[in-house]
Amino acid sequence: MGKLENKVAVITGGNSGIGLSSAKRFAAEGAHVYITGRRKEVLDKASAEIGANVTAIQGDVTASEDLDHLFDVVRTQHGRIDILFANAGIGQLEPLGHITDAAFDLTFAVNVKGTVFTVQKALPLLKDGASIILTGSTTGIKGTPAFSIYSASKAAIRNLARSWALDLQGTGIRVNVLSPGATDTPGLQGVAEAAGRTTMYDALLAQTPAGRIAEPADVASVALFLASDDSAVMTGSEVFADGGMAQV
Numbered sequence: 001m002g003k004l005e006n007k008v009a010v011i012t013g014g015n016s017g018i019g020l021s022s023a024k025r026f027a028a029e030g031a032h033v034y035i036t037g038r039r040k041e042v043l044d045k046a047s048a049e050i051g052a053n054v055t056a057i058q059g060d061v062t063a064s065e066d067l068d069h070l071f072d073v074v075r076t077q078h079g080r081i082d083i084l085f086a087n088a089g090i091g092q093l094e095p096l097g098h099i100t101d102a103a104f105d106l107t108f109a110v111n112v113k114g115t116v117f118t119v120q121k122a123l124p125l126l127k128d129g130a131s132i133i134l135t136g137s138t139t140g141i142k143g144t145p146a147f148s149i150y151s152a153s154k155a156a157i158r159n160l161a162r163s164w165a166l167d168l169q170g171t172g173i174r175v176n177v178l179s180p181g182a183t184d185t186p187g188l189q190g191v192a193e194a195a196g197r198t199t200m201y202d203a204l205l206a207q208t209p210a211g212r213i214a215e216p217a218d219v220a221s222v223a224l225f226l227a228s229d230d231s232a233v234m235t236g237s238e239v240f241a242d243g244g245m246a247q248v
């Protein structure tokens with residue numbers, strides 16, 4: 001019997017990296033997993049990799065109508081959500097002097113506004129015992145060169161979870177933050193290509209006491225912990241899946 005037997009999970013940004021690895025893990029533990037993302041072909045590929053117990057729904061977390069469609073489908077097919085993993089996120093390197101209006105707006109639209117309305121629109125489907133996981137980052141508690149806007153967006157996530165744990169008091173719904181450190185995903189690879197891949201990976205490694213860059217599956221294990229009843233006592237908390245990076 002899996003840890004998530006008969007649970008219904010929704011993972012935004014479930015077609016790549018940490019989201020995809022978590023979707024595989026949740027499905028293997030018995031959950032039916034809804035994965036979302038904007039890129040249809042990447043969603044289809046992810047869906048095929050996961051195999052059974054998966055529904056892929058194309059959508060953008062910044063588009064209200066896409067979120068409505070997602071939760072309409074889940075409501076019709078399952079009537080509830082046990083695990084909501086608000087994982088979709090983006091970031092790009094921009095030193096202070098080069099921050100653009102467009103990059104600021106997009107980063108906050110996806111990482112903060114997308115998270116707020118994903119959770120708000122899912123709320124009617126979340127019942128006693130449900131687990132909400134928000135995706136933070138070690139950058140949310142540290143200064144990070146050329147990554148201030150992304151880092152600020154992830155700092156906001158910590159406070160959302162703390163405040164929502166209070167808003168949700170008495171409902172039996174819990175909300176926690178999963179904060180990865182450097183994790184070898186297509187997302188990080190994209191940022192690293194722009195910065196000079198070897199230089200950036202070396203710098204990240206130097207800030208990681210565990211001595212290796214995490215794999216998506218490392219973070220998915222922690223997501224499973226937060227999704228399952230193993231973490232039933234936790235709400236308003238932040239868990240770092242970061243090889244110790246937050247300490248450096």
Ligand code: NDP
Nearest residue numbers: 013016017018037038039060061088089137182183185187
């Ligand atoms: P990936 O780029 O591999 O995955 C990001 C996912 O988010 C993709 O599925 C992407 O799908 C989706 N996404 C992006 N924008 C949107 C949008 N507007 N609407 C819907 N989906 C969207 O990155 P990671 O797996 O690395 O990142 C996952 C999360 O982990 C992010 O929140 C990231 O900030 C966080 N994180 C990652 C770290 C790392 O080192 N990798 C470290 C700390 C935190 P599509 O493009 O098809 O829309």
